[in-house]
Amino acid sequence: MARVGGELKLLGLWASPFVTRAKLALQIKGLSYEYVEEDLGNKSELLLSSNPVHKAVPVLIHNGKPVCESSVIVQYIDDAFAGSGPSLLPADPYQRAVACFWAAYLEDKMLTPWGRVFKVKTDEEKAEAMRQTIAAVDVLEDGLKECSGGQGPFFGGDSVGYVDILLGGMVSWVKASEPLSGSKLIDAEKTPLLAAWMERFCELDAAKAVLQDVDRVVEYAKLVMTKNAARASNNN
Amino acid sequence: MAGGGELKLLGTWASPWACRVRIAMHLKALSYDYVEEDLDNKSDLLLTSNPVHKKVPVLIHNGKPISESLVIVQYIDEAFASNGRSLLPSDPQERAIARFWAAYIDDKITASWKQAFSAKTEEERLEGTKQLLVAVETLEGALRVCSKGKPFFGGDSVGYLDVVLGGLLPWLQGTEALCGVEFLDAARTPLLSAWAERFGALDAAKAVLPDVGRLVEFAKVRREQQAAAAAAAKN
Secondary structure: OEOOOOOEEEEEOOOOHHHHHHHHHHHHOOEOOEEEEOOOOOOOHHHHHHOOOOOOOOEEEEOOEEEEOHHHHHHHHHHHOOOOOOOOOOOOHHHHHHHHHHHHHHHHHHHHHHHHHOOOOOHHHHHHHHHHHHHHHHHHHHHHHHHHOOOOOEOOEOOOOHHHHHHHOOHHHHHHHHHHHOOOOOOOOOOHHHHHHHHHHHHOHHHHHHOOOHHHHHHHHHHHHHHHHHHHHHOO | OEOOOOEEEEEOOOOHHHHHHHHHHHHOOEOOEEEEOOOOOOOHHHHHHOOOOOOOOEEEEOOEEEEOHHHHHHHHHHHOOOOOOOOOOOOHHHHHHHHHHHHHHHHHHHHHHHHHHHOOOHHHHHHHHHHHHHHHHHHHHHHHHHHOOOOEOOEOOOOHHHHHHHOOHHHHHOHHHHHOOOOOOOOOOHHHHHHHHHHHOOHHHHHHOOOHHHHHHHHHHHHHHHHHHHHHHHO
Protein backbone atom coordinates (compact mmCIF):
# COMPACT_ATOMS: atom_id res chain seq x y z
CA MET A 1 0.00 0.00 0.00
CA ALA A 2 1.15 3.54 -0.64
CA ARG A 3 2.71 5.55 2.13
CA VAL A 4 1.28 8.83 1.01
CA GLY A 5 1.31 12.28 2.60
CA GLY A 6 3.01 11.78 5.95
CA GLU A 7 2.60 9.73 9.09
CA LEU A 8 -0.78 8.20 9.94
CA LYS A 9 -1.64 6.67 13.30
CA LEU A 10 -5.05 5.29 14.32
CA LEU A 11 -5.98 4.85 17.98
CA GLY A 12 -8.72 2.26 18.29
CA LEU A 13 -10.42 -0.67 19.88
CA TRP A 14 -10.88 -3.91 17.89
CA ALA A 15 -14.56 -4.24 18.81
CA SER A 16 -15.57 -0.68 18.03
CA PRO A 17 -17.69 -0.29 14.89
CA PHE A 18 -16.69 3.40 14.81
CA VAL A 19 -13.00 2.45 14.66
CA THR A 20 -13.88 -0.07 11.94
CA ARG A 21 -15.25 2.81 9.85
CA ALA A 22 -11.88 4.56 9.98
CA LYS A 23 -10.05 1.32 9.12
CA LEU A 24 -12.36 0.74 6.13
CA ALA A 25 -11.77 4.25 4.80
CA LEU A 26 -7.98 3.92 5.15
CA GLN A 27 -8.04 0.51 3.49
CA ILE A 28 -10.23 1.66 0.59
CA LYS A 29 -8.00 4.68 -0.02
CA GLY A 30 -4.94 2.42 0.01
CA LEU A 31 -3.30 4.22 2.93
CA SER A 32 -0.85 2.61 5.32
CA TYR A 33 -0.99 3.55 8.98
CA GLU A 34 0.16 2.52 12.43
CA TYR A 35 -2.62 1.01 14.51
CA VAL A 36 -2.65 1.36 18.30
CA GLU A 37 -5.07 -0.84 20.27
CA GLU A 38 -6.22 1.15 23.29
CA ASP A 39 -7.28 -0.28 26.64
CA LEU A 40 -10.35 1.78 27.54
CA GLY A 41 -9.85 0.90 31.20
CA ASN A 42 -6.37 2.40 31.02
CA LYS A 43 -6.36 5.04 28.28
CA SER A 44 -3.00 6.10 26.90
CA GLU A 45 -1.60 9.61 27.39
CA LEU A 46 -1.71 9.96 23.63
CA LEU A 47 -5.44 9.23 23.51
CA LEU A 48 -6.24 11.57 26.40
CA SER A 49 -4.23 14.42 24.92
CA SER A 50 -5.46 13.83 21.33
CA ASN A 51 -9.14 13.69 22.24
CA PRO A 52 -9.48 15.62 25.50
CA VAL A 53 -13.15 16.44 24.83
CA HIS A 54 -14.49 12.89 24.48
CA LYS A 55 -11.48 10.68 25.45
CA ALA A 56 -12.87 8.16 22.96
CA VAL A 57 -11.70 6.15 19.97
CA PRO A 58 -11.25 6.34 17.06
CA VAL A 59 -8.68 9.11 16.81
CA LEU A 60 -6.71 9.54 13.60
CA ILE A 61 -3.39 11.32 14.05
CA HIS A 62 -1.94 12.69 10.80
CA ASN A 63 1.51 14.27 11.03
CA GLY A 64 0.92 14.71 14.75
CA LYS A 65 -2.47 16.44 14.38
CA PRO A 66 -5.53 14.59 15.73
CA VAL A 67 -8.92 14.16 14.03
CA CYS A 68 -11.79 12.85 16.17
CA GLU A 69 -15.33 11.49 15.58
CA SER A 70 -15.62 8.62 13.08
CA SER A 71 -17.73 10.45 10.47
CA VAL A 72 -15.39 13.47 10.63
CA ILE A 73 -12.38 11.12 10.25
CA VAL A 74 -13.84 9.44 7.15
CA GLN A 75 -14.52 12.83 5.53
CA TYR A 76 -11.04 14.00 6.52
CA ILE A 77 -9.44 10.96 4.89
CA ASP A 78 -11.39 11.74 1.70
CA ASP A 79 -10.34 15.45 1.79
CA ALA A 80 -6.71 15.06 2.79
CA PHE A 81 -5.97 12.13 0.45
CA ALA A 82 -8.05 13.22 -2.53
CA GLY A 83 -5.48 11.85 -4.97
CA SER A 84 -5.30 8.45 -3.31
CA GLY A 85 -7.73 5.74 -4.31
CA PRO A 86 -11.40 6.40 -5.08
CA SER A 87 -13.37 9.43 -3.83
CA LEU A 88 -15.65 8.53 -0.93
CA LEU A 89 -18.06 11.44 -1.35
CA PRO A 90 -19.71 12.35 -4.67
CA ALA A 91 -18.31 15.31 -6.60
CA ASP A 92 -21.74 16.84 -7.19
CA PRO A 93 -22.87 19.08 -4.29
CA TYR A 94 -26.46 17.83 -4.39
CA GLN A 95 -25.44 14.15 -4.38
CA ARG A 96 -23.07 14.98 -1.54
CA ALA A 97 -25.92 16.60 0.40
CA VAL A 98 -28.06 13.48 -0.12
CA ALA A 99 -25.21 11.28 1.20
CA CYS A 100 -24.69 13.56 4.22
CA PHE A 101 -28.43 13.57 4.94
CA TRP A 102 -28.51 9.77 5.11
CA ALA A 103 -25.30 9.67 7.12
CA ALA A 104 -26.98 11.93 9.70
CA TYR A 105 -30.11 9.74 9.61
CA LEU A 106 -28.00 6.66 10.28
CA GLU A 107 -26.36 8.27 13.33
CA ASP A 108 -29.45 9.90 14.85
CA LYS A 109 -32.25 7.47 14.10
CA MET A 110 -30.62 4.07 13.90
CA LEU A 111 -27.45 4.15 15.97
CA THR A 112 -28.81 6.20 18.86
CA PRO A 113 -31.60 3.75 19.77
CA TRP A 114 -29.36 0.79 18.94
CA GLY A 115 -26.77 2.02 21.45
CA ARG A 116 -29.51 2.14 24.09
CA VAL A 117 -30.16 -1.60 23.62
CA PHE A 118 -26.80 -2.30 25.25
CA LYS A 119 -27.25 0.18 28.07
CA VAL A 120 -30.85 0.01 29.32
CA LYS A 121 -31.86 -2.19 32.22
CA THR A 122 -35.27 -3.68 31.55
CA ASP A 123 -36.37 -6.06 28.79
CA GLU A 124 -39.18 -3.61 27.89
CA GLU A 125 -36.69 -0.78 27.37
CA LYS A 126 -34.45 -3.08 25.29
CA ALA A 127 -37.40 -4.18 23.15
CA GLU A 128 -38.51 -0.57 22.59
CA ALA A 129 -34.97 0.48 21.61
CA MET A 130 -34.76 -2.46 19.18
CA ARG A 131 -38.14 -1.55 17.73
CA GLN A 132 -36.94 2.01 17.05
CA THR A 133 -33.72 0.69 15.51
CA ILE A 134 -35.54 -1.69 13.18
CA ALA A 135 -38.00 1.08 12.18
CA ALA A 136 -34.99 3.18 11.17
CA VAL A 137 -33.55 0.32 9.10
CA ASP A 138 -36.84 0.23 7.15
CA VAL A 139 -36.43 3.92 6.31
CA LEU A 140 -32.76 3.40 5.47
CA GLU A 141 -33.87 0.99 2.73
CA ASP A 142 -35.43 4.05 1.01
CA GLY A 143 -32.20 5.93 1.65
CA LEU A 144 -30.23 3.26 -0.17
CA LYS A 145 -32.61 3.50 -3.10
CA GLU A 146 -32.23 7.30 -3.20
CA CYS A 147 -28.45 7.38 -2.79
CA SER A 148 -27.62 4.61 -5.24
CA GLY A 149 -30.02 5.98 -7.87
CA GLY A 150 -30.31 2.46 -9.23
CA GLN A 151 -26.66 2.65 -10.36
CA GLY A 152 -25.42 -0.18 -8.19
CA PRO A 153 -25.73 -2.09 -4.92
CA PHE A 154 -23.97 0.54 -2.79
CA PHE A 155 -25.10 3.89 -1.35
CA GLY A 156 -22.29 5.23 -3.53
CA GLY A 157 -23.85 3.56 -6.58
CA ASP A 158 -21.55 1.09 -8.28
CA SER A 159 -18.70 1.91 -5.92
CA VAL A 160 -18.34 2.21 -2.16
CA GLY A 161 -18.86 5.67 -0.70
CA TYR A 162 -19.23 7.59 2.53
CA VAL A 163 -22.53 6.12 3.73
CA ASP A 164 -21.40 2.60 2.78
CA ILE A 165 -18.38 3.03 5.05
CA LEU A 166 -20.40 4.47 7.95
CA LEU A 167 -22.88 1.57 7.81
CA GLY A 168 -20.17 -0.90 6.79
CA GLY A 169 -18.29 -0.28 10.03
CA MET A 170 -21.35 -1.62 11.85
CA VAL A 171 -21.72 -4.86 9.85
CA SER A 172 -20.24 -7.32 12.36
CA TRP A 173 -22.49 -5.84 15.03
CA VAL A 174 -25.48 -6.02 12.65
CA LYS A 175 -24.76 -9.72 12.17
CA ALA A 176 -24.29 -10.17 15.93
CA SER A 177 -27.76 -8.77 16.52
CA GLU A 178 -29.61 -12.02 15.81
CA PRO A 179 -27.63 -14.22 18.23
CA LEU A 180 -27.76 -11.42 20.83
CA SER A 181 -31.37 -10.29 20.68
CA GLY A 182 -33.17 -12.80 18.52
CA SER A 183 -33.99 -10.05 15.99
CA LYS A 184 -32.41 -9.65 12.59
CA LEU A 185 -31.51 -6.02 12.03
CA ILE A 186 -31.21 -6.41 8.27
CA ASP A 187 -33.78 -8.95 7.11
CA ALA A 188 -33.82 -9.88 3.40
CA GLU A 189 -37.61 -10.22 3.54
CA LYS A 190 -38.19 -6.71 4.92
CA THR A 191 -35.27 -4.77 3.46
CA PRO A 192 -34.02 -6.69 0.40
CA LEU A 193 -31.80 -3.88 -0.91
CA LEU A 194 -29.98 -3.55 2.40
CA ALA A 195 -29.60 -7.33 2.64
CA ALA A 196 -28.06 -7.39 -0.85
CA TRP A 197 -25.92 -4.40 0.13
CA MET A 198 -24.57 -6.27 3.14
CA GLU A 199 -23.65 -9.32 1.05
CA ARG A 200 -21.85 -7.23 -1.58
CA PHE A 201 -20.13 -5.13 1.07
CA CYS A 202 -18.73 -8.22 2.80
CA GLU A 203 -17.25 -9.41 -0.51
CA LEU A 204 -15.01 -6.34 -0.72
CA ASP A 205 -11.30 -6.87 -0.04
CA ALA A 206 -11.38 -4.00 2.44
CA ALA A 207 -14.27 -5.59 4.35
CA LYS A 208 -12.55 -8.98 4.47
CA ALA A 209 -9.37 -7.34 5.75
CA VAL A 210 -11.06 -5.23 8.41
CA LEU A 211 -14.43 -6.56 9.67
CA GLN A 212 -14.37 -8.26 13.04
CA ASP A 213 -15.23 -11.91 13.60
CA VAL A 214 -18.96 -11.99 14.49
CA ASP A 215 -18.67 -14.66 17.23
CA ARG A 216 -16.00 -12.60 18.93
CA VAL A 217 -18.25 -9.52 18.78
CA VAL A 218 -21.16 -11.52 20.28
CA GLU A 219 -18.99 -12.59 23.26
CA TYR A 220 -17.73 -9.03 23.72
CA ALA A 221 -21.26 -7.57 23.57
CA LYS A 222 -22.50 -10.04 26.21
CA LEU A 223 -19.63 -8.96 28.47
CA VAL A 224 -20.47 -5.26 27.97
CA MET A 225 -24.16 -5.81 28.75
CA THR A 226 -23.32 -7.81 31.88
CA LYS A 227 -21.00 -5.04 33.06
CA ASN A 228 -23.63 -2.36 32.37
CA ALA A 229 -26.31 -4.35 34.21
CA ALA A 230 -24.00 -4.82 37.21
CA ARG A 231 -23.15 -1.12 37.24
CA ALA A 232 -26.85 -0.23 37.07
CA SER A 233 -27.77 -2.45 40.03
CA ASN A 234 -24.83 -1.11 42.03
CA ASN A 235 -26.23 2.38 41.51
CA ASN A 236 -29.57 1.43 43.07
CA MET B 1 -28.72 39.86 -4.66
CA ALA B 2 -27.50 37.14 -6.96
CA GLY B 3 -28.84 33.61 -7.06
CA GLY B 4 -28.07 30.52 -9.14
CA GLY B 5 -31.44 29.11 -10.10
CA GLU B 6 -34.58 28.97 -8.04
CA LEU B 7 -34.11 28.84 -4.27
CA LYS B 8 -36.92 28.31 -1.78
CA LEU B 9 -36.53 27.90 1.97
CA LEU B 10 -39.17 26.41 4.24
CA GLY B 11 -38.70 27.54 7.83
CA THR B 12 -40.21 29.04 10.95
CA TRP B 13 -39.20 32.37 12.50
CA ALA B 14 -38.30 30.75 15.82
CA SER B 15 -36.32 27.80 14.49
CA PRO B 16 -32.60 28.17 15.24
CA TRP B 17 -31.91 25.58 12.52
CA ALA B 18 -33.75 27.66 9.93
CA CYS B 19 -31.88 30.75 11.19
CA ARG B 20 -28.57 29.03 10.48
CA VAL B 21 -29.57 28.51 6.88
CA ARG B 22 -30.97 32.03 6.48
CA ILE B 23 -27.76 33.51 7.90
CA ALA B 24 -25.69 31.41 5.47
CA MET B 25 -27.88 32.55 2.56
CA HIS B 26 -27.39 36.17 3.63
CA LEU B 27 -23.61 35.76 3.90
CA LYS B 28 -23.50 34.21 0.44
CA ALA B 29 -25.73 37.02 -0.93
CA LEU B 30 -28.32 34.57 -2.22
CA SER B 31 -31.88 35.60 -2.98
CA TYR B 32 -34.58 33.11 -2.21
CA ASP B 33 -38.27 32.65 -1.64
CA TYR B 34 -38.92 32.22 2.11
CA VAL B 35 -41.96 30.26 3.24
CA GLU B 36 -43.02 30.54 6.90
CA GLU B 37 -44.44 27.15 7.88
CA ASP B 38 -47.11 26.53 10.51
CA LEU B 39 -45.80 23.49 12.37
CA ASP B 40 -49.31 22.64 13.56
CA ASN B 41 -50.49 22.61 9.93
CA LYS B 42 -47.55 21.59 7.76
CA SER B 43 -47.74 22.38 4.07
CA ASP B 44 -47.88 19.62 1.45
CA LEU B 45 -44.63 21.02 0.08
CA LEU B 46 -42.91 20.48 3.44
CA LEU B 47 -44.33 16.98 3.84
CA THR B 48 -43.27 15.92 0.35
CA SER B 49 -39.89 17.67 0.47
CA ASN B 50 -38.86 16.18 3.81
CA PRO B 51 -40.92 12.99 4.12
CA VAL B 52 -38.38 11.39 6.48
CA HIS B 53 -38.45 14.04 9.23
CA LYS B 54 -41.28 16.41 8.16
CA LYS B 55 -39.26 19.24 9.73
CA VAL B 56 -37.88 22.64 8.84
CA PRO B 57 -35.58 23.89 7.48
CA VAL B 58 -35.80 22.50 3.97
CA LEU B 59 -33.98 24.20 1.10
CA ILE B 60 -35.42 23.55 -2.34
CA HIS B 61 -32.96 24.33 -5.13
CA ASN B 62 -34.33 24.04 -8.67
CA GLY B 63 -37.03 21.77 -7.28
CA LYS B 64 -34.62 19.46 -5.42
CA PRO B 65 -34.96 19.38 -1.61
CA ILE B 66 -32.17 19.34 0.95
CA SER B 67 -32.86 18.80 4.67
CA GLU B 68 -30.88 19.01 7.95
CA SER B 69 -29.43 22.44 8.75
CA LEU B 70 -25.75 21.38 8.79
CA VAL B 71 -26.17 19.57 5.46
CA ILE B 72 -27.93 22.60 3.96
CA VAL B 73 -25.26 25.08 5.12
CA GLN B 74 -22.47 22.93 3.66
CA TYR B 75 -24.49 22.49 0.45
CA ILE B 76 -24.91 26.25 0.06
CA ASP B 77 -21.19 26.73 0.60
CA GLU B 78 -20.34 24.18 -2.11
CA ALA B 79 -23.08 24.86 -4.67
CA PHE B 80 -22.41 28.62 -4.52
CA ALA B 81 -18.65 28.44 -4.04
CA SER B 82 -18.11 31.55 -6.16
CA ASN B 83 -20.55 33.64 -4.09
CA GLY B 84 -18.82 35.60 -1.37
CA ARG B 85 -16.37 33.94 0.99
CA SER B 86 -16.18 30.21 1.74
CA LEU B 87 -17.84 29.28 5.01
CA LEU B 88 -15.85 26.10 5.50
CA PRO B 89 -12.03 26.31 5.69
CA SER B 90 -10.15 24.98 2.68
CA ASP B 91 -7.56 23.12 4.74
CA PRO B 92 -8.73 19.52 5.48
CA GLN B 93 -7.48 19.58 9.10
CA GLU B 94 -9.25 22.88 9.84
CA ARG B 95 -12.37 21.60 8.11
CA ALA B 96 -12.29 18.50 10.33
CA ILE B 97 -12.00 20.71 13.42
CA ALA B 98 -14.99 22.80 12.31
CA ARG B 99 -17.08 19.66 11.69
CA PHE B 100 -16.04 18.22 15.06
CA TRP B 101 -17.25 21.30 16.92
CA ALA B 102 -20.46 21.54 14.85
CA ALA B 103 -21.23 17.96 15.94
CA TYR B 104 -20.39 18.90 19.54
CA ILE B 105 -22.77 21.86 19.44
CA ASP B 106 -25.60 19.75 18.01
CA ASP B 107 -24.99 16.77 20.33
CA LYS B 108 -23.87 18.16 23.67
CA ILE B 109 -25.03 21.77 23.83
CA THR B 110 -28.55 21.25 22.44
CA ALA B 111 -29.15 17.98 24.37
CA SER B 112 -28.31 19.49 27.77
CA TRP B 113 -30.12 22.73 26.87
CA LYS B 114 -33.27 20.78 25.99
CA GLN B 115 -33.04 18.77 29.21
CA ALA B 116 -32.84 21.94 31.28
CA PHE B 117 -35.65 23.57 29.28
CA SER B 118 -38.11 20.66 29.28
CA ALA B 119 -37.27 19.28 32.73
CA LYS B 120 -40.26 18.06 34.72
CA THR B 121 -38.42 18.03 38.04
CA GLU B 122 -35.96 20.43 39.63
CA GLU B 123 -33.45 17.56 39.81
CA GLU B 124 -33.67 17.04 36.03
CA ARG B 125 -33.30 20.76 35.41
CA LEU B 126 -30.22 21.02 37.61
CA GLU B 127 -28.63 18.04 35.88
CA GLY B 128 -29.32 19.67 32.51
CA THR B 129 -27.90 23.04 33.54
CA LYS B 130 -24.85 21.39 35.10
CA GLN B 131 -24.07 19.58 31.83
CA LEU B 132 -24.85 22.71 29.83
CA LEU B 133 -22.34 24.78 31.80
CA VAL B 134 -19.65 22.13 31.29
CA ALA B 135 -20.41 22.16 27.56
CA VAL B 136 -20.27 25.97 27.38
CA GLU B 137 -16.87 26.04 29.06
CA THR B 138 -15.65 23.44 26.58
CA LEU B 139 -16.96 25.62 23.76
CA GLU B 140 -15.08 28.62 25.20
CA GLY B 141 -11.92 26.53 24.84
CA ALA B 142 -12.89 25.68 21.27
CA LEU B 143 -13.33 29.35 20.42
CA ARG B 144 -9.93 30.15 21.85
CA VAL B 145 -8.29 27.46 19.69
CA CYS B 146 -10.27 28.07 16.49
CA SER B 147 -10.16 31.87 16.49
CA LYS B 148 -6.47 32.18 17.46
CA GLY B 149 -7.20 35.60 18.94
CA LYS B 150 -9.30 36.75 15.97
CA PRO B 151 -12.95 37.82 16.23
CA PHE B 152 -14.71 34.66 14.95
CA PHE B 153 -14.45 30.85 15.00
CA GLY B 154 -13.63 31.32 11.32
CA GLY B 155 -10.83 33.80 12.13
CA ASP B 156 -11.05 37.29 10.66
CA SER B 157 -14.37 36.57 9.03
CA VAL B 158 -17.49 34.57 9.83
CA GLY B 159 -17.22 30.88 9.01
CA TYR B 160 -19.17 27.64 9.25
CA LEU B 161 -18.93 27.25 12.99
CA ASP B 162 -19.97 30.87 13.58
CA VAL B 163 -23.10 30.19 11.50
CA VAL B 164 -23.77 26.89 13.30
CA LEU B 165 -23.65 28.51 16.75
CA GLY B 166 -24.98 31.87 15.58
CA GLY B 167 -28.33 30.46 14.48
CA LEU B 168 -28.89 29.50 18.11
CA LEU B 169 -27.94 32.93 19.50
CA PRO B 170 -31.36 34.24 20.60
CA TRP B 171 -32.10 30.88 22.24
CA LEU B 172 -28.71 31.05 24.02
CA GLN B 173 -29.47 34.60 25.13
CA GLY B 174 -32.85 33.41 26.45
CA THR B 175 -31.31 30.57 28.49
CA GLU B 176 -31.58 32.34 31.83
CA ALA B 177 -35.26 33.07 31.34
CA LEU B 178 -35.99 29.57 29.98
CA CYS B 179 -33.61 27.25 31.83
CA GLY B 180 -32.61 29.20 34.92
CA VAL B 181 -28.94 29.62 34.12
CA GLU B 182 -27.03 32.23 32.14
CA PHE B 183 -25.46 30.71 29.01
CA LEU B 184 -23.38 33.75 28.04
CA ASP B 185 -21.74 34.96 31.23
CA ALA B 186 -18.96 37.46 30.56
CA ALA B 187 -17.09 36.43 33.72
CA ARG B 188 -17.28 32.69 33.07
CA THR B 189 -16.88 32.68 29.28
CA PRO B 190 -15.47 36.04 28.17
CA LEU B 191 -14.55 34.96 24.64
CA LEU B 192 -18.01 33.55 23.87
CA SER B 193 -19.72 36.60 25.35
CA ALA B 194 -17.64 38.93 23.18
CA TRP B 195 -18.26 36.68 20.16
CA ALA B 196 -22.02 36.81 20.80
CA GLU B 197 -22.04 40.60 20.72
CA ARG B 198 -19.94 40.68 17.57
CA PHE B 199 -22.08 38.07 15.82
CA GLY B 200 -25.29 39.78 16.84
CA ALA B 201 -24.05 43.02 15.28
CA LEU B 202 -23.61 41.45 11.82
CA ASP B 203 -26.05 42.51 9.10
CA ALA B 204 -26.96 38.86 8.52
CA ALA B 205 -27.78 38.36 12.20
CA LYS B 206 -29.81 41.56 12.43
CA ALA B 207 -31.75 40.62 9.33
CA VAL B 208 -32.53 37.06 10.43
CA LEU B 209 -32.43 36.47 14.18
CA PRO B 210 -35.69 36.88 16.12
CA ASP B 211 -36.02 39.20 19.09
CA VAL B 212 -35.03 37.40 22.30
CA GLY B 213 -38.04 38.64 24.27
CA ARG B 214 -40.46 37.44 21.59
CA LEU B 215 -38.68 34.09 21.43
CA VAL B 216 -38.74 33.59 25.21
CA GLU B 217 -42.52 34.26 25.36
CA PHE B 218 -43.11 31.92 22.43
CA ALA B 219 -40.98 29.16 23.98
CA LYS B 220 -42.76 29.45 27.34
CA VAL B 221 -46.19 29.19 25.70
CA ARG B 222 -45.04 26.22 23.60
CA ARG B 223 -43.62 24.49 26.68
CA GLU B 224 -46.90 24.92 28.57
CA GLN B 225 -48.88 23.62 25.58
CA GLN B 226 -46.66 20.55 25.32
CA ALA B 227 -46.84 19.86 29.06
CA ALA B 228 -50.64 20.16 28.95
CA ALA B 229 -50.83 17.85 25.92
CA ALA B 230 -48.60 15.28 27.66
CA ALA B 231 -50.71 15.43 30.82
CA ALA B 232 -53.91 15.06 28.78
CA ALA B 233 -52.44 12.07 26.92
CA LYS B 234 -51.79 10.32 30.23
CA ASN B 235 -55.42 10.67 31.39
